Amino acid sequence: MKALDEDLNKELEKLKSRGLYRTLRTVEGPTGRTVRIDGRDFLCFCSNNYLGLAGDARLIEAAREAAERYGCGSGASRLVSGTLEIHRELERRIASFKGKEAAILFPTGYMANVGAIPALAGEDDLVIVDRLDHASIIDGCRLSRARMLVYGHGDLEAMEKILEKRTGFRRRFIVTDSVFSMDGDTAPLAGIVDLAEKYGAHVMADEAHATGTIGDGGRGLARLLGVEDGVAVSMGTLSKAAGSVGGFIAGSRALIDCLRNRARSFIYTTAPAPPCCGAALKALDIIEEEPGLRDRLMRNAVLLREGLASLGYDTGSSNTQIVPIIAGGSERAVSLSLFLHGRGILVPAIRPPTVPAGTSRLRITPMATHTKEDIEELLSALEEARGAE
Ligand SMILES: Cc1ncc(COP(=O)(O)O)c(C=O)c1O
Numbered sequence: 001m002k003a004l005d006e007d008l009n010k011e012l013e014k015l016k017s018r019g020l021y022r023t024l025r026t027v028e029g030p031t032g033r034t035v036r037i038d039g040r041d042f043l044c045f046c047s048n049n050y051l052g053l054a055g056d057a058r059l060i061e062a063a064r065e066a067a068e069r070y071g072c073g074s075g076a077s078r079l080v081s082g083t084l085e086i087h088r089e090l091e092r093r094i095a096s097f098k099g100k101e102a103a104i105l106f107p108t109g110y111m112a113n114v115g116a117i118p119a120l121a122g123e124d125d126l127v128i129v130d131r132l133d134h135a136s137i138i139d140g141c142r143l144s145r146a147r148m149l150v151y152g153h154g155d156l157e158a159m160e161k162i163l164e165k166r167t168g169f170r171r172r173f174i175v176t177d178s179v180f181s182m183d184g185d186t187a188p189l190a191g192i193v194d195l196a197e198k199y200g201a202h203v204m205a206d207e208a209h210a211t212g213t214i215g216d217g218g219r220g221l222a223r224l225l226g227v228e229d230g231v232a233v234s235m236g237t238l239s240k241a242a243g244s245v246g247g248f249i250a251g252s253r254a255l256i257d258c259l260r261n262r263a264r265s266f267i268y269t270t271a272p273a274p275p276c277c278g279a280a281l282k283a284l285d286i287i288e289e290e291p292g293l294r295d296r297l298m299r300n301a302v303l304l305r306e307g308l309a310s311l312g313y314d315t316g317s318s319n320t321q322i323v324p325i326i327a328g329g330s331e332r333a334v335s336l337s338l339f340l341h342g343r344g345i346l347v348p349a350i351r352p353p354t355v356p357a358g359t360s361r362l363r364i365t366p367m368a369t370h371t372k373e374d375i376e377e378l379l380s381a382l383e384e385a386r387g388a389e
Contacts, residue, residue, distance in 0.1 A: 019330040020351055030055040033369045035346060042346040043374055045364045050213050050321055051293045052369035053243030053286060059279040063244075066278025074271035079260075082271030090277045094248050097284050098219060098234055102256035103248050106265060107272050109208050109237030110136040112247030115265030116233060117175065117204070118144035119258060124170040128162050128201070130154065130187065132180050135354075137206060141175070153180075156191045163199035172201040173233075178221035179209035182355050182363055184315075184322025186210075189221055193230030204233035212241025213321055218287040218294055242283040244276045293368045297321050300366035300375055307379040311386055324350075324361040325382075333360035336385055343381040 015021040028036040032055045035044045053059055066086055076082035087105055094103035106112040117140030121127050125146040129137060132153045141148045149166065151158040159174065166172075174196055176187045189205060196203045207220035215223035220236065222228045233255060238246035249259055259266060286293070301321045308315050314326045327333035333349035340347050340362075351360045366375060 019334060025348075033367055033371075033374065037346070040344070042341075042344050043370075043377060045345060045347045045366060045370075045378060047365060047367065048209070048240035049243055050241040050297055050365065050367055051243065051287070052367050053212075053241070053283050056243060056283075056286070058286065059243055059282050062282035063275035063279040066274040070274035072275065073273055076271065077267060077269060078271045079267055084271070084274060084277075086274050086277045086281075087271060090246075090281055091248075093281055093284055094236075095250055097217070097288070098236070098250035099223075099228055100234060100250040101253045103250040104256045104259050104263070104266060105272055105277075106247040106249075106263075107269055108245060109206075109235070109239055109247035110139075111265035111269070112235050112237070112249055113137050113140040113206065114143055115140070115263035116235065116249050116259055117141055117146075117173075118264070119262035120144075120204075120233065120255075121146035121171060121173055126166055126169040126172045128159060128172065128174045130176045130180075132177070132183060133175065134177055134181055134206060134208070137175050137177070146173075153183075154185070154188055156188055156195065159192070160195055160199075163195060163201060172199070173204055174201055175204040176206065177209070178205045178207045179214065179320050179322065181209055181322065182324065182350060182361070184209075184318035184320045184324060184363075186214075186221055186319060189231070190225045190227050193227045197230065202232045203230055204235065205231045206235045208235070208237040208240060208247075209320065209322060211236040211238075212283070212287045213294060213297060217291075238276070238280040238283065242280055242287065244279040244283055246272050246276055246280055297366065297368040300368070300370050303372065303375050304364065304366050304378070307375070308382065311379065311383050313382065313386075321365060323364045323366070325364065326359055326361050328358060328360065330360040332389075333362060336362055336382075339385040339388065340378075340381055343377075343384075345378055345381055 034041050070084050074082040091103045091105050113136035121144045123145050127141045127146045127148050129150055131150050149162050178187050210220040212218040214221050222231045234250045236248050238244045304323050315323055316326050330351045337349040347362045347364055350363045
């Protein structure tokens with residue numbers, strides 16, 4: 001025991017000396033446009049609660065009603081006695097929201113990816129992934145034991161070369177984030193769908209950050225580009241713009257039936273909690289019915305991106321509500337983050353291994369509920385930080 005602790009402490013010291021040690025901060029009360037930490041209010045620019053729905057009174061009421069009707073927990077896994085009416089209702093709702101035949105709910109988006117990929121691909125298959133795909137996609141691919149090949153970020157030519165050369169597999173999948181979580185740029189999904197059709201591959205798109213934020217009715221990037229039919233496996237999460245928690249896959253009836261039978265993170269875990277499902281159902285209604293929320297979010301993102309560009313900050317290729325400042329080394333990212341903290345603004349530094357070495361950053365995420373003054377306050381703090389560098 002002691003020897004293990006000594007060993008672990010050495011590893012932790014190494015992380016600290018490289019500026020990669022992580023700690024948790026505790027938010028007191030709800031997470032919204034502002035958050036309270038250690039009794040102090042901060043403007044929050046680091047939440048995926050993009051539309052501000054996590055604290056919306058209508059979602060809270062829907063969660064309360066679901067708890068009263070179904071209880072707080074589901075009590076069992078889905079295939080035993082954990083499937084409640086509200087799970088089926090939410091799955092039907094997600095299917096209609098995504099315009100697919102069927103959908104399956106997972107406790108989180110992470111679990112959707114690590115469950116679905118190994119259920120669809122195995123040793124005889126090939127999975128082709130973007131270099132910047134989310135960790136849950138990479139973990140799903142590793143668990144699947146399929147051959148995994150990585151193409152440069154958004155590089156359709158590299159993808160085509162792989163599709164041309166690497167033949168002889170039972171099935172080939174291209175798996176991509178639709179909105180990249182740390183860069184805030186979008187995948188060339190129309191080109192990916194074309195290539196998949198040309199070479200007989202299947203597309204899986206992770207719409208975690210596009211669900212509720214992009215496309216007609218907030219239905220995602222595939223919808224925006226009109227290529228929904230070319231995405232066989234459409235993954236999304238209810239944990240970000242939808243303000244609740246949960247992951248899903250939408251697709252054909254055969255696909256969803258297969259996942260119900262094979263996805264281990266669906267089968268071997270307790271069914272999602274009813275209050276979260278109730279909140280998610282309400283969120284999907286609001287997302288569809290209130291496009292103004294999305295408009296406000298995107299207006300804030302544009303205001304922020306333009307302001308940062310005029311201050312000389314590098315925001316990479318962001319074209320969504322995720323706006324990074326690529327700082328380079330971890331120290332610069334941490335010192336920018338500390339500077340903002342001193343000004344009452346919360347934007348933690350994102351460092352390796354979450355992003356590649358040398359690309360540490362501030363990942364800034366405006367929300368629909370931020371005011372123009374909030375964005376201006378952030379920009380003016382960053383202008384001061386520039387001067388202090
Ligand atoms: C692209 C992407 N996929 C999947 C996930 C996992 O979703 P969840 O937070 O619901 O587990 C995330 C978020 O962390 C993500 O950014």
